[in-house]
Amino acid sequence: MKPSKNASFLTIACWLITCLAAPLGAQDINIHSHNDYLQQIPFWEAYASGTASIEADVILRNDTLFVAHEKESIRTGHTLSSLYLEPMVQAKRLQLGSLHPFILLVDFKTEAYATMHQLLKELEPYQELWEDREHPFVKIVISGNRPEKKDYHRYPFPVFFDYQSVEDTESLPLDKIELFSLSFRSFSQWNGKGRLIDSDIVQLKEAIRVAHQFGKPIRFWATPDSKTAWKALHELGVDYINTDHPGAAKSYLSSLQNRLYTHPTPREIYRPTFESDGTDRRVKNVILLIGDGNGLAQLSAAMYANNNQLTLTQLKNLGLIKTQSADDFTTDSAAAGTALASGQKAKNRSIGMHPDGTPAANLPEYLAPYGFNSGIITTDHLTGATPAAFFAHQPERDLTRNIASDLAKSPLSLFIGGGKIDFLDGETIELENLEKSGFILASSLRDLVTQKGAKAGYFASNQGLPKISGGRRDFLPEATKAGIDFLNSKDQPFFLMIESAYIDSGGHANEVGTVINEGIDFDQAVAEAVRFADGDGHTLVLITADHETGGVTIPQGNTADNTVELEFSTEDHTGLMVPVFAYGPHSHKFRGVYENTEIFSKLIKVLELESSR
Template sequence: MNKILINSFFISLIAVFGAAAQEQKDFSLHSHNDYLQTVPFWTAFSAGANSIEVDVILKEGRLMAAHEAASINSDQTIESLYLDPITKGIKSGLISKIDFHLLVDLKTEAYASLEVLLEIMKDYEYMLYSSGNPGGLKLIISGNRPNPEDYSKYPEWMFFDYQSKELGKGLPWEKIGMVSMSFRQFSVWNGKGRMVEEQRKAVQDFIDLVHSFDKPVRFWGSPDSKSAWKAFYEMGEDYINTDHPIAAAEYLSKLGQNVYQNTNFHEVYYPKFDVDGAATPVKNVILMIGDGNGLAQISAALFANDNQLNLTQLKNMGMVKTQAADDFTTDSAAGATAYATGEKTNNRALGVDPSGKELANLPDILDSYGFSSGIITTDQLTGATPASFYAHYPERDDSDHIAAYLSKSKLDLFVGGGKSRFEKEMVNLRNAEFTLVESLEDLKGERVGYFAAEYSLPKVLDGRGDYLLKSTNAALKFFEKKKSPFFLMVEAANIDSGGHSNSTSMIVSEMLDFDQVIGEVIRFADENPGTLVLITADHETGGVSIPQGDIASQTVELAYHSDDHTGIMVPIFAYGAHSGDFRGVYENTEVFHKIMKLLKEYHQK
């Protein structure tokens, strides 16, 4: 691709997102050796860089953009790469505000080079900084510079890059645009892991010293990685030095979303382990599904809750492979159908095999064994996970058809959102002898349904409160009154939503909400021996990892490989009778078959 096409491509991108990047003021980037970018200036501008560096060499009366004479290209001057593009950007409206400066690194003798620069800038006076044009372009001279006592002889728009650890009140601060130092004078850190504290303090002390003179600071030769960008951002470096301005801007602009400090803690319940793993009869099965909940999501919640969870008290665990029948990466419909029916199916399908044939699900099957059954979700009841336990349909988003299956199911209890989806089904639900109640306190009778919201329930951080905990406790009381064995599926749906939106706060808060419910279910299992508790996920969402965090302050930083589901194995935790049977690595369909094997062993049709 030639230079003209590349420039046109970048300009079209800037029209879409360049202005938004320029408004990002939480951090400032220095585009180091910007003239070496494939598209000089526009790359830095599109990333919102506030400091843009060009090395120049005086040759035959021209300021060539190059680091050394051998690399000079006659077409690349300070005018062609920077001053003319800025002019065109202003005239076209792509540059509505000059909130960046050029750092001009002189590689040839200072006074002669500046004499030529002054002559060049006469053609660009209209856009230069002055007391009458405070929003104009500033040039900061670096590299070979005149003596500090001569700084004041140069125009208002020209400032200088001061490079010394020795700072004092006697310096010409009014003409110093920034203070720059080699990072290697303070630290040998390579940008991986964490800086040695003594070296980190030396860097911080210098930053603070520069700031005491109300000037910005930059380090050259510094590590150029995500860990480094974050470290320098947290220490307050004003212009973070990078050869990768777009990547740095993308990472730093998302830090606020990727880092979360938890302030809502809960105490954990310590299990009794009286019959945990014992080969005693299984009376009840509670399957808890954290939608999208992988190891990183669990770990993040653990670190954010003072390094402890109800879930991580458990001793028996395994790993589940989640692939769908037609795809390496499953969706919730195929994933939950595997748990509900013991068969792999295509993505988007609910309770049917790949050919569309209906599959019997756990509530239907267990009804013949004298079991009651129920589903609870923070999603709408037509959502893929809860619907997999009552519906039989090849398209998860066809809500009208899915809703029609609820009255035909063998469920005795349902709790969730999405009442509006069932407007046409109210008569059928009542004819199926479901009592539709107005509150969780009214879960009484043989068959009960509670619509918790007309549409979707809010997220925890949006005010959902302890809905899932109250719903689960109410359901357990409902089943206790029925005095029959039961199967209950509890879904925490919005961990998945946090993964899709790459929202660390949503992932952590929803996982912690889920963990409070896990604690109460484990307590119930201790009080009701013969209860088998299984906690797992239908898939992982977001390709989440945890690059950094701080347990002492309950803070975690998550990174995301995707905004969709992934094929990563998910954990399964088990507690209670026969919980040891769920150790190992196996397909998601095996969860169903392991449950059925145990129930057939202890129950008769």
Template sequence: MNGNNRKLIILLIISAIKLVVGFAWAQSPRIHSHNDYIGKVPFWEAFNSHAGSIEADVILSEGKLMVAHEESSIKPEWTLSNVYLDPIRQAKTLGMLESHNFQLVVEIKTDAKKTLAVLEPELEKYKTLWYTETNPKGIKIVISGNKPPVQDYNQYPDYIFFDYQGLPQENLPLEKIAMCSYDFKNYSEWNGKGRMIEAQKQKVQAIIDEVHALGKPIRFWGSPDKKTAWRAFHAMGVDFINTDIPFLATDYLTKLPRNTYKVAKQHNIYYPTYQADGQGNQVENIILMIGDGNGLTQISAGLAANGNKLNLTQLKNIGLVKTQSFDDFVTDSAAGGSALATGNKTNNRHIGVTPEGNRVENLSEVLAKYGFASGVVTSDEVSGATPSAFYAHQTDRNKTDEINTDLLDCKLDLFIGYGKQAFQDKLDSLETSGFDLVESLKKVGKSKSERVGYFQPESNISESIANSSYLQEATSSALSFLSAKKQPFFLMVEGSNIDLGGHWNSTKVMVEEELNFDRAIGEVMRYVDEHPNTLLIVTADHETSGASLPYANVEKGEVEIDFHSYDHTGTMVPLFAYGAHANLFCGVYENTAVFKKIISLVEKYHQPK
């Protein structure tokens, strides 16, 4: 099974889990569809958004219950029965109420007693739909707006409840109160941007706590209606979050649990000496680290999750890299990796070939002419798109067997990664081609063989991500092996699962791999300080998911990522450089320039052998 198929299978499993978890979350009554009838599809849009509360304004006009905000906007056919009661009965007939329960809030705009006198017999026609103690799966009817005095609530049928809007007090007929609602502007002037002033927040929280002490849910009207506000109200315990855009609000709150992640353990960072940083030392060793899918948001999320400190963000020489492929504005990892490995733009899915399909030399092949040893380390399969760009030449990244065959006849001296199963029929050939296949990372670092290979034991993605030390240990072992060869070397290290986190819209996967990658970066930074003729370059092949970072709590190590895509994007990615001639990598340039800058330094200090 190649790297792409492995990712696809895991993606399908995770997607199924997300669907179940997300649907379960959506069942909880979190959304109040305010003035629902104003929407393009009254009732059904809110119902399909799993709103827990749906509001319809009602005007008694000429003996009929009309759904409208004021007399002037009345439409002849828009009666309460036509727009709400009949659709609810239809939903019941279709069996749709079994999986979703909600309350219907009838906001009376005309005289309470007169309107209720007409409403009662109308509701009686649909009596089997409504909630009572003997029909606990029914829909709650909640009267809001103009209401009779509190002391009269018990005079109404057992299926009619009320929206209480006074201050919490003793001796309320709690059995007839469905929820408590308040004008948000009486407690705060917050418009939903930034955060609430603390004093106002405390005032809002106080009324929430008072209502909850009564055992009742709470809603605010006139509250800001945007993601920042939805998150804040959710965190404060608002039971029905007021919104005029129920689908977006439900979608956001449904995804919020998996879009928010708190790291279990932060790691200490390495503080570099900077002694050789940007200096004109002869370049002997070149280490290229690729965070697959790693954009500014991914780095920012890792930074916040790790207490506002990363190894990566200690580096001072920074550039921005354009990632477009030859045939598309948005690259895939094959074309992106090939641009870094060969200095040539190519088509998506191509590995180590021109757009026409012609073979083009990669860094391991070019550098071998100058006496460099080379290696690749990845948290993906060795045949994955990014690592294979440094040894293979194929017109399709899915030609796994052909890519594996290319490994038999390549210039690499070392490989570390997953995917042993894909090489089962080539293990003997790998050894014949000179690779000593060892059983542990420690044996990689201690190997005296000319060439060494190590396949990390297969594991599911959760175990792989949780193994925070793998990439760091693999990088350390690779450095030990290559250093012992007493010749210049090139090493590529890939943190592949940042990309998977983006494809899955999983904050956990993205952040954990970002931190795993950063641990490996710290290992290399230490090596650069100990070997001042070394150049470290850290970049990405592309950004994945169009991620943004709307919320973080640095003290708690908690972040929320908002995903705008399940795919790659064409945004520029950052590049960080450290060590000899690191200053040459500042600026804005094409991804192909990384290869060319590396080769120019090699040509400056080395002669072909």
């Protein structure tokens, strides 16, 4: 019997290897492709997914081993050789995929000795698969109707066996036993949802201990087949995870460590006094904090990783906002920022513009005639979409040069952020225009607070600021305090927008640590704002997001050790509603579910300016 060289067969194989190859470094996750012959493309899908064990049931009929579970399901041409042995040779000869060694677990459905006799005949032409006995490409492991264990030594390399008891362990031919295989249902009736009960865990661990005591790996069959089950079995120490979805299981378990995060140093939170919260006192100042991409799951993850508490989650008045833009179900930051800043829906990518291309007045512009000073603080470039929505009017968010030019023309009294380079490029140096418009450029946050002029700015970096993981440390809460101190020193009402930009970056990159670290850092800025509001008594603090990023869910975690598992459904924004928290006078008026544009209109109303619009 000679291996086939069918061209279309190889085309499919190469395509699968290219599309499904397991990531490097993931081979320590051992997946068993259960009843692999039932897959749409047997062998190749499992091999390309990096599985460590592939199962084929065989039935002996007319001197041929057919791959099937019972005689009634035998299909012409579906033999052990055609579906498995020939493809394995092709993979090895053509150097396809990672060439990781694996087990072909052959489950005998017919009488053991006759089936074994035929198997040895069919293996004979494929000696190249195991010519390297120290590191064979394939090991053949017999399951199902096996010969008596006393006869295991009769069968030559590469034939091994699985063993299906942890009770009858006397005189085991260990050199011929490759692994222990046990029915999960003998230990637990768990359906793969929720968690295993403690007594089941004890029994499963004992079975695993026995197998490992003999120096052998273990597999459970008839296991529940879900992400929760895969994770639970892996954490128990099961060596081969049994599944009908080998690609999905491999991908999930291989990426698990990248989606688990334990926060090493939880931050202290601020506990509000609530003395002014929900009262009818006059609102003098407004502080709007925007966590870019900070949906409910991101906020929850930051809380669970921070000793199960945030300053933000102490607040009592909250609602939800819808985030759709004027021209798309899923907004970008430019349109969302414009909606928050102006109370007007905008097209994606446009900054401070109505859909018809005319400028939309933002809060700093609207409030200036009423004697308000305004400021913006961001961990992004100042020309980034969200901060720009509070001072610029441009049809395209990538018009960085034009956006930078708009800052000097705005009524802002304060800016703090990164991206000084954006104000140096081009024929006109916008830095000079900022100074001509009255901005005193501080050299540090401390220097900024001491400025006596009406307008001040601080460029925290020439390029972008680093993430927390890159060493940014406490810039945002310190900038929040400095910005509040500067504006409060003017003895005029003020509006201040503060943006945490990198929660969004973490969502786009599917980086769990970034989402959580930046979320906790954002909460430290929230604490500064709420602390000021408590001391002032006439400041309304609003905390929200422009949109959600990443489609984040939280399958598992452990609040005892500040560990959270995140799972992402996308690398883009989503249409999920995002929370709004309010603290201070009139905070109860921000409850409910409403459009993002209503943040603007509600603010104008509580400031008692609506009739003058």
